[in-house]
Amino acid sequence: MKDIKELWTSRVLDALENLAEDAEIDSDGFSSRLSVGKPPKSNMGDLSFPLFPFAKDFKQAPPVLAGKVAARLGGEKAGVTIAGPYLNIRIDRVPAISDLLARVESSGDEWGFGTELTGRKVMVEFSSPNTNKPLHLGHLRNDILGESCARIMAARGADVQKVNLVNDRGVHICKSMLAYRKFGENQTPESMGVKSDRFVGDLYVRFSQWAKEDKGAEEEARKMLQDWESGDEEIHELWKTMNGWALSGIESTYKRTGVSFDRIYRESETYLLGKEQVLKGLEAGVFYKDEDGSIRLDMSDIDLDTKVLLRSDGTSVYITQDLGTAINRHDEWPFDQLIYVVGSEQEYHFRVLFYALKKLGYPWADKLRHLSYGMVNLPEGKMKSREGTVVDADDLIDTLSELALAEIREKGREDEVGDASSTAEKIALAALHYFLLQVTPTKDMIFNPEESLSFTGNTGPYLQYMVARVSSLIARASGSVRDAEAKPELLDRDDEWELIRRIAEYPELVSRAADKLDPSILATGLYEIARDFSRYYHEVPIARADDSVLAASRMALARAVLITLRSGFRLLNIPYIEAM
């Protein structure tokens, strides 16, 4: 379809340039002014070229010009019509259908893949959990964005490495450790029968309560951090144990949601990095020593203030280690792009970080990118851990899963589904992931628990349902339909052509999603295919069409729909199920 579009664009351009030549008009810049669109109604054609931009050159009204171009392109016989100032093109359907169906079939699981990113090494950092509490809804958005973007870029040929920088040290980590010492009574997640990351998280909450009553709590936590940094053995033992609990719990959530990493970095191993770089920068004169003794970055070039890179006592701040880790990573794996999937509240931080690296003279500094995603808010407002309004990731998936299971039972589909609880879990993940991905990443979104649990309308389960229906349609096709050979010329309905067009555009959607780091482009596209197919399915008999050749032709279309949806599911990390 893309080729056809390009072909017609150049034909129209040629026609315009020829006309210009005849009239001795300068045709420079015509190509940049020629745009291609889609007529509002499909019966008007498949491609449209507005001719307003050339009216001035020719000193002719756009409709007159459109008529001349149309005539030159062969007029109606060639599929070219005019509608006022628009030049509309009707694509020759039969060869396009036959070509597309063949391409989808032969690509199979790799339908939608491409090569424009081949050879590019892309590192994607996401998730970044703290080892003092379980994952929450905000992490789920982060995780699915990172995972999905990684898969989409890989589909377009990139060599992707997914990394996770675990925040496993610092005063907040000490807080849950301190709470354990004070209130833990040597219990373990096993002895309490709670998920291990939840166990640690509960202690963190316990600390906050204690700190409210006792002003000395914060001070004790700071003291503990100092002891940790000086290598106190007992504290390190406790730290290892509790981090192990937190991490194994978090990892089981990753596993549950289908998120994975190629490399896990721990802040406890990286937090000392960067100091050297800052000192080198000071020597080179790109940073300066303030009169208070701290080493700073002057950002007046980009209209920002100054930023401390090293404290006056010589210790690191947050950005120091980020400088160090970025440099380390590039040394280890010279990436062409490094994408940080981090909330929009850290935009300032990344501006500073990228600027500092540029000042240090690293040419790859402009290959860094902050994929800044918006906050997930609740209808009542922000999620706040202090107020206990944070939505826990596991709880949320549990709830979704229970609802899905209840739905399966209510519909009496337990037998057809096989393992009902595992199917329910897959439906829950589809609901969750699709909900989080259908919104443009950069925008804040509102998560209404009741509404988002809905399984009807534009939702993940709706897409799964369509896939399940098509799957069973294909699985139950009779032998005569199976054996018959599809004839593209029998797919002559407008709704069939519309479906073909959407399927044909799918690879471009994947490509655009990769380029913009925006899976919502794909999510919307998949929904439209599913919706159109659903309408078609209601409208015409497919497997039960009048004769087996017609049935086989429609089945070929159904198969193309299935292949496309399944491909999209993989890229969006939405589980595929054959029955629900």
Next chain:
RNA sequence: GGUCGCUUAGCUCAGCUGGAUAGAGCGUUGCCCUCCGGAGGCAAAGGUCGAAGGUUCGAAUCCUUUAGCGAUCACCA
């Protein structure tokens, strides 16, 4: 206060480089199971695209101003 972002139907969101009558889902109202899976389909109602200027043949889209909301501006992470 500075910087960045957001504002489209009652609600949640689409709207590709400016192009023909601004689209979905939910909710509301009314239809459709002798028919391949009703977690479905069809239809109706619902909009001065926050406001005001400007650029343009043409603006939800670009520019300026302005209002409301949010984030951010630590020797915190």
